[in-house]
Amino acid sequence: MIRVHGLGKRFDDRRVFAGVDLDLADGLLLVTGPNGSGKTTLLRVLARLAAPSAGTLELPPRERIGYLGHSPNVYRELTALENLTLFARLYRVERERVGMLLERFGLWEVRNERVSTFSRGMQQRLGLCRALLHDPSLLVLDEPTNALDVQGLELLDAVLDEPRLHVVATHDATRFDARATERLVFA
Amino acid sequence: MTYIGDVGALARKDLLLELRAKETLPSMLLFVISALTIFHFALPAGTSDVAARGLLWSALVFTALLGLTRAFVAEREQGMFDALILTPCDRSAIWLAKSIAVLAFLAAAEVVALPAFAAFFHGLNGRTVAAVALADLGIVAVGTLFGAMAVAGRARELLLPLLFLPAAIPIVVGGVGGYLWFLVLYDAIFAVFAWGTFEYVVAEAA
């Protein structure tokens, strides 16, 4: 599903990473390293959000990719339901799935409240709903544990147990160690 | 049909955001009335209609600029381009929806500004109203394209006027001179251009 060879990315005079080779079908690719080491940039390339400067890559089509970045990528002034309904429309997904996901992530009760009133952890949950809406075959998560409480972390674990390819970037490797089937360490 | 549906959903979202935030439209309204008031004091008594009309056009272009500067703020602050460009919806639909939303704000501001202009100065003729309507289309088509470029940069609010104003000069010429055919030509050329190139502005990878 992901097959990249000699992948490199640089911004003008700064090389972010180079020579990344990957061949993944499913499981979990764990990307670790300190802040500013290029994890986010790699994830953006793997999610088709950024173009690489070098190397060949084979990725799923963009509508098969789910992405959750540093910010939850939802509109703050819309309600949870309005956010997901908009993306359900753009992804050509049944409305029922919106309700199902809100239920699953414990947001059904607050579906008609604006995201700006949500705690950071609830926003992160809603971001996960948005990324999972179209049942992607590749799920790219950048620091997904951000602000999640114990219950939220359990929900995240359940997501990662589902059969698809996951790419997770984190500075806290221990949490995902058991699940990781492949690792990439940035220095 | 899917395309129109996508545009509708996205434009509805933009209007909803404005309805909730109430930032752009009130600012545009206050701005345009303030500008017209300033023009009253800037114009010496007995100035010709043509001069007053010229000032109306400056006011409208700068009012539009104010709205365009805010157009992509929600997308920028909440990283929404990342989420939007991964959906299978055509990227040009994002441009079209945003243009429709900004057009709605601009038209709403003009519904107040034009009668105010008529009352403050020497009245209005139908040709000017038609010219304003046509000019609005070109303004939002070009302004939304450049607005998406400006939010990607560090200078942001500073950058948009620099990109937009030189390109808006023909609109002012067409408007002040009342050349409706020229405004139609401008609208058609640049709407097609912006529609075709918007995806390169918002999406880095194919």
Next chain:
Amino acid sequence: MKLPALTTVAFGAAVALIFFYAPTDADQGFSQRIFYFHVPIALTSYVCFGWGAWKALRYLRTRDERADLESYVAVHQGVVFGALTLVTGSIWARASWGVWWSWSENQLVLFLVLFLFYCAYFMLRYSVDAGPARMNMSAVYALFGVVLIPVSFLAIRLSQRFIHPVVFDSHAPSNMTGAQWLSFLVSLAAMLLLFATLYNVELAGKRIDAHLRELRELLGRRLDGGPQRAQAPALPAPERGPS
């Protein structure tokens, strides 16, 4: 090395023709000779912008970084020639009408608009971080420019009808003689050659720059190491080493 030599020769020939061969204008006198600089510089500027847009289109088609750089250099040269057009035009206006600026001269007004538009191109480039996003936007903007040129020209012509009560006599010679044509064409050729030379020089400079940076990075990477890969279930390797 042929191009700079050719440019020098063409320039020498152009200057000689303009000052010693072209006839002195009956109405405007000696100062009219600036026409032979002003108009070829203006035309060269259009060529620069056109070339920049062509390279921008190439970039959007192929996503080849070299095309982005070429487009940038062409637009840069276009702005330089555009500024020269404004300066020579202003001098000419001063010499023939005693004013530094004339809004009734369409070409001059158009260059003011284009100058403003293309200066913003550099603001855009400096404002956005280097990378494919910037290349895309620069390309779209450069393409927009060539569409804007004819539209603005038309607009400026239209504006003459309602803005200018007084119209100066157009100062381009209406019926050019053979000698005038020859001087004009040689000057145009010299300007185009100058553009080609400057374009090559700037491009070579930028490429050497990029090359140097790459070498420096390569050297840095040998010292720092790149991302390391480890197979599960081995623990991530914290130590550094060449990849």
